[in-house]
Amino acid sequence: MPAAALGWTERRQEEFAKYSSRGLLPGRVVAEHRTHYQVATSDGEVAAEVTGALRNLAMQRSDLPGVGDFVALRSNSVDGPASIEGVLTRTSALIRKASGEKRPQLLASNVDVAFIVMGLDGDFNLARLQRFLELVQGSGATPVIVANKSDVSRDIPEVTQQISSVAPGVPLHFISARGGAAIADLEPYFHPDRTIVLVGSSGVGKSTLINRWLGHTVQLTQTVRSHGDRGRHTTTHRQLFIRPDGGSIIDTPGVRGLEAWISADPVEAGFDDIDTLATQCRFRNCRHENEPGCAVRAAVKRGELDAAHLAGFVKSRAGRH
Ligand SMILES: Nc1nc2c(ncn2[C@@H]2O[C@H](COP(=O)(O)OP(=O)(O)OP(=O)(O)O)[C@@H](O)[C@H]2O)c(=O)[nH]1
Ligand SMILES: [Mg+2]
Ligand SMILES: [Zn+2]
Incomplete structure (x- = not known):
């Protein structure tokens, strides 16, 4: 080893x-x-x-x-x-589990520090930050908030004040993954024995950071995807990387479904995740019931989408017709 x-x-x-x-x-x-x-x-x-x-x-x-x-x-x-x-016995475990959910899913284990990455662009959302914070605080890992895209930033003192209102005492760093600003501030969290996980919504820059820390492009980021797939997450599965100079880092996909799982309120959570998956169904008018080549049911089968969430989607759509 x-x-x-x-x-x-x-x-x-x-x-x-x-x-x-x-x-x-x-x-x-x-x-x-x-x-x-x-x-x-x-x-x-x-x-x-x-x-x-x-x-x-x-x-x-x-x-x-x-x-x-x-x-x-x-x-x-x-x-x-x-x-x-x-x-082996886990020293920590990030587990997503909505209230009443019978199938908790393990996102990452033996994580020491969790970087909750937020984008200072359109993504910025305090309620979502709070849900990620709850996920991390229940895991045994130490949360650190990484406010990315400081290059396009809104008012930093104002954002700082808002974040500390929902996350008092949690370390907060403003950085730019793309430009490199203040990236060095995160270096002290790395240690050969330590594992860091990146969580956060799709498009906040998690994989951009991973590529920076790994020194080369190991993960695709949004800029290199083909056009016409707006709203789809770029990273598709969780992956642990070993930094050449020591320490492990886990990239996770910013699946909308994560928010759906964390959120107790299905209306608030929405069905963006299903809409996104549906772009890959064989039939454009797929109802995700028993059509062949249905990407949505395939995701349920893989355990990436909650069956109850799909049922809620089907029901809410039936109500609209
Ligand atoms: N302006 C600006 N853009 C950035 C910054 N960091 C990342 N981006 C851009 O944000 C987009 C999304 O970055 P990704 O790294 O793919 O985001 P992600 O969090 O891995 O997204 P998922 O894999 O879908 O969860 C890309 O176009 C990046 O170039 C930054 O510091 N400033
Ligand atoms: Mg990614
Ligand atoms: Zn379908």
Whole structure:
């Protein structure tokens, strides 16, 4: 395990002893795909699957491994995926869970600091900031507010005052990811043993920051997408990156659905997420019921969209006709 870079602390090493005695190897989940996990190990990244036994033990979906988890791996045949046989105790977990929701989803685990990124352009929204703050405060990670796009900024003293009214005592930094202004102010949060997650709405500049910290373009950002897809999020899945000079950083997609999940009020949350997904349905007039090639139901199946939220959408639309 490239120890320091991945946050492989002594405490984790101790907990891992019960697995190493069974011949298992440590790894850290860097991405979660529909069919498999991508896990970083001392021998590089490998594909891995969860064993049936571990799946049966999981009481709910958030008990299964997610991005940021330290896992115990058994390597199988030369070309087959490795098996994940255990998950180490999490030191923190960002879990999205709306009230009454039965399927909490793990967004990232073993995160030390969460940068809540806001855009100082049209995106700026205090209610949304508050919801992200609640998500982070329930996780065990330390929140830091990053107000990005200071180059197009509105009145900074005014914004500072507004933010401190909903987030008193939470560190606040004004930066420009694109221009580079004040980026260095965030450097002290990085540490070889530490993991930082970026959360925030779509388009606030999370991936632009990731690319800056990684020193090259690892994530697509909005400027390089094709035209005509306004409103769609650019980053599509959560991914952990290891900074060359130490420390791990997790990029997350600014899915509208996250706000829908956080918000207890479905009317307020809206259905932008479904509208966005619907642009990828095979039929333009898809009702997302049983049409073939429906991207919305596919997202529900993948667990990326709440089925109850889709049901609410179908119901509200029926009411309009
Ligand atoms: N003016 C200005 N634009 C910025 C800044 N940082 C990022 N942007 C632009 O904002 C747009 C969105 O940036 P992304 O990094 O793709 O945003 P994201 O938060 O990763 O979005 P999702 O992946 O959809 O969640 C791009 O066009 C960036 O160039 C900044 O500091 N100033
Ligand atoms: Mg992104
Ligand atoms: Zn559809």
